[in-house]
Amino acid sequence: MRFTLNGTVTDVDAHPMARLLDVLREQCGLTGTKEGCGEGECGACTVLVGGEPVCSCLVPVAQVEGADVQTIEGLGGDHPLQHAFMNEVGAQCGICTPGMIMAALVLPPDATLDEVKVALAGNLCRCTGYAAIYRAVMRARQA
């Protein structure tokens, strides 16, 4: 089956009920997307499907046929959010970071702190206490 992965049309040979997460990591070799809880609570596996954040551990790959899928790798390494997470120490152990950045990616440029908190409500971090993450996302907005 075929979908667009980070802007490139991609064919994969996968069971239709394989998780998008596993196809991305094991078949496409994109291990930036992490598995945390496996039940849609931690957001570590967040990717964008059709521009919307979803938990890739809960998406059968069949449902992205023909869709536009974006992962953390699609940002390259020079995105303002990536720099802001480094500069503000928004990442500590790092497992939540790709998911945090993908969830933050859909925020409008003028997002308020409250809107940032709502957008990241589906992403858990056990290291930072969130303050550095919110600061990073707010900083990236200004960049």
Place this chain on the structure above:
Amino acid sequence: MKTAVSPLDLRRASSLADALRLLDEEARTPIAGATDLYVALNFGMLAPRRFVDIWGVDELRGISVRDDTLVLGGLTTYTAIIHSPIVAERLPMLVAAAQQVGGPQIQNRGTIAGNVANGSPAADSVPVFAATDAIVVLRSHDHERRIPITHFYTGYRASVMRANELIVAIEVPRVDGRQWFRKVGTRAAQAISKIVVAGVRGAAPRFALGSVAPTVVRAYAAERALAGGASIGDAARALRREIAPIDDVRSSAEYRGQVAERLLRRFWIETA
């Protein structure tokens, strides 16, 4: 994923007619946003079976008003509800419920038909539908029937829905009176309810609760007490007799019983 994927069989429906035909041919579990189903698969809690993917059936999307009734297509997501001016105007407590389901990732995929069909007594949208006398529209390849949600569930995760039926829509008649929704959980996002309630303060009050019994509870006795001018204490005692909370990983029966009574009081005070 703990469940081996290779024995799973998935057919993808291209239209509603296609989905209903597939369901009539053999037993298949419908998959929409997969936010409950894949949790079960991830933890190996679902026996291998056949599935039909209905996520692409766009006929089941859409929010409209027909004959003064709010009609929510079965595949309406929580995100669609949160952004709908029609729902904000007619059923704002459903917007409040949708905002407290999971996080944005879950709101983008989870559907109301899935929330109703999954049958969890902790489902956040279901007390809203129960308090508003909503109708579940079920369709099979050759038949359509409409079941009041208060008659939809027959027990814990059991309902009158047949194997060849899909929930194609939820219909919510016009709601007159103040709407009130509260979810009590461990945190603001990502929590499964310890207890969840929805109320309408109209000519006759309506009050429904989740997570206090094997199915959603419409608190008819408490409603009658309040409508008849009983004290809030008497109404709360009536409520306590019509719920059957249990101890489980999320809360205790005693806590749920006490909080149910408090929520009834707060509903009555805040909607006065």
